[in-house]
Amino acid sequence: MRGRALHARPPARVAASEPIPAVLRDTIDAMPAPRRTLAAAWLVASALTLAWACPAGADPATRKRRAAALFVEGTRLAAEKRWADAIDRFRRSDREVPYASNDCNIATVYSLMGRPAQAQLYLGRCIERHGGVIPLGERPQVEATWREVDQMLTAGEFAPVAIVVDPLSAQVRVSSFAAEDTFTAGRTIWLPFGSHEILVSSTGRIAERRTITIRDRRARREVFALAEARPIAGPTAPTRRGPLPYVLLGGGAAALAAGALFTALALDARDDARDAPDLPAHDDAVDRMKRYNLAFDAAYAVGAVSIGAGLYLFLRPGGRAGPAERLSVGAGPGALTVRWQTAW
Numbered sequence: 001m002r003g004r005a006l007h008a009r010p011p012a013r014v015a016a017s018e019p020i021p022a023v024l025r026d027t028i029d030a031m032p033a034p035r036r037t038l039a040a041a042w043l044v045a046s047a048l049t050l051a052w053a054c055p056a057g058a059d060p061a062t063r064k065r066r067a068a069a070l071f072v073e074g075t076r077l078a079a080e081k082r083w084a085d086a087i088d089r090f091r092r093s094d095r096e097v098p099y100a101s102n103d104c105n106i107a108t109v110y111s112l113m114g115r116p117a118q119a120q121l122y123l124g125r126c127i128e129r130h131g132g133v134i135p136l137g138e139r140p141q142v143e144a145t146w147r148e149v150d151q152m153l154t155a156g157e158f159a160p161v162a163i164v165v166d167p168l169s170a171q172v173r174v175s176s177f178a179a180e181d182t183f184t185a186g187r188t189i190w191l192p193f194g195s196h197e198i199l200v201s202s203t204g205r206i207a208e209r210r211t212i213t214i215r216d217r218r219a220r221r222e223v224f225a226l227a228e229a230r231p232i233a234g235p236t237a238p239t240r241r242g243p244l245p246y247v248l249l250g251g252g253a254a255a256l257a258a259g260a261l262f263t264a265l266a267l268d269a270r271d272d273a274r275d276a277p278d279l280p281a282h283d284d285a286v287d288r289m290k291r292y293n294l295a296f297d298a299a300y301a302v303g304a305v306s307i308g309a310g311l312y313l314f315l316r317p318g319g320r321a322g323p324a325e326r327l328s329v330g331a332g333p334g335a336l337t338v339r340w341q342t343a344w
Contacts, residue, residue, distance in 0.1 A: 063096045064096075066093075067094075070089045070090070070092050070093035070096065071090065071093045074086045074087075074088075074089030074090045074105065077089060078108075078109055078112070081112075083112065083113045087109050087110075091180065100126055100128075100129030100130045101130075103122045103123075103126035103129060104126035104138065104141075104142060104145075107119045107120075107121075107122035107123040107126060107149070110122060111148060111149055111152075116149045116153045116156070116158070116190065117153070117158060117176070117192060118178070118181055119145070119149045120149050120150075120153060121177070121181060121187075121189055122181075123142070123146055125183070126142070153190050157217075158191065158192050158217070159190065159191060159193070159217045159219065159220065160189070160190055160219045161188065161189055161190070161191050161212070161214075161220050161221075161222060162187075162219070162220070162221040163185055163188070163198070163200075163222055164185065164186065164221060164223045164224070165185030165200050165202075165223075165225075165226065166185075166224070166225045166226065167202055167205070167226065168186050169184065169185070170184065170202035170224070171183070171200070171201055171202065172199070172200050173198070173199045173200075174189065174191065174196055174197070174198055175197035175198075176191060176194070176196050191212075191214050192214065193215060193216075195211055195212070195213045195214075196212055196213075196214065197209060197211050198210050198222065200224045201226075202226050205229055206227045207226070210222065244310075244313060245314040246314075248306045248310030249307060249310035249314070251302075251303075252303045252304070252306030252307030254303075255299045255300070255302040255306060256299070256303035256304075258299040258303075259295075259297075259299030259303060260296075262292045262293075262296030262299055263292075263296045265288075265292045266289050266292035269285050269288040269292055270285075272285035272288075273285035273286045273289060
């Protein structure tokens with residue numbers, strides 16, 4: 001690169017109030033004329049506005065300094081033809097101080113790289129962010145770059161593609177562009193001949209991916225209608241049963257076993273009454289048989305109720321026994337009391 005050496009002052013020390021044209025003078029002198037000189041003049045005009053373009057923030061002075069430093073570094077890297085690094089610095093500067101001319105700067109670099117499709121995209125974004133009115137100080141450079149980009153597009157193997165999307169807020173990404181070169185729907189872009197994958201996405205919508213092939217300069221229109229994303233029910237979580245069904249089933253089984261024991265004892269008492277040698281022994285055996293009969297009746301009843309309740313709780317939909325469920329069974333002489341309390 002001919003001309004004097006680039007300015008070597010570390011960008012981190014550049015103050016927001018320092019006149020940036022003086023800082024960039026060496027870089028401008030080092031750029032070949034005329035096209036790069038014109039682009040550098042545009043970058044300088046953009047840098048002049050960084051001081052007042054910084055929005056209110058936690059530390060605006062620091063953000064201004066960082067934005068100005070990144071801008072200066074981006075200009076230096078562009079002069080060294082380190083295109084990707086220059087674009088990165090301009091993007092980072094824009095994150096510190098959002099300003100429309102950063103998109104114009106990126107467009108200039110893409111133009112210098114011979115990528116008119118990306119340059120056209122960023123020129124459009126620059127004009128939009130300026131509200132459609134380019135400041136007087138930047139207008140000659142924007143118009144010159146636009147004419148150059150337009151000439152490259154119309155003379156080269158490119159075709160305009162209108163991207164129409166519902167909803168308009170959807171984000172569009174093209175495989176032949178850098179990952180950061182996304183844009184919103186409702187825009188016409190230029191794509192080189194060949195195959196390109198277009199990904200359209202939006203919050204709450206199902207993303208759509210489409211591959212198109214450009215073979216001629218014919219204008220084309222790609223329409224996307226993103227369907228609303230409906231929630232998909234996930235797998236049902238396994239239900240957890242409480243201990244009550246198992247307690248009821250176990251208690252019912254134990255009650256049935258006790259009923260069988262009392263049945264056997266009642267049969268033994270009946271045999272004793274039949275074989276009693278005298279009347280007092282007969283009466284005593286009959287009394288025992290009646291008590292055992294009452295006991296096995298109560299045991300069978302308690303067992304049947306407990307097992308029935310346990311099976312219901314085990315097999316019911318959800319299969320879950322809440323902690324407030326309680327079953328109480330009481331048996332007394334000539335009476336059976338069953339109480340089942342459930343709080344859902």
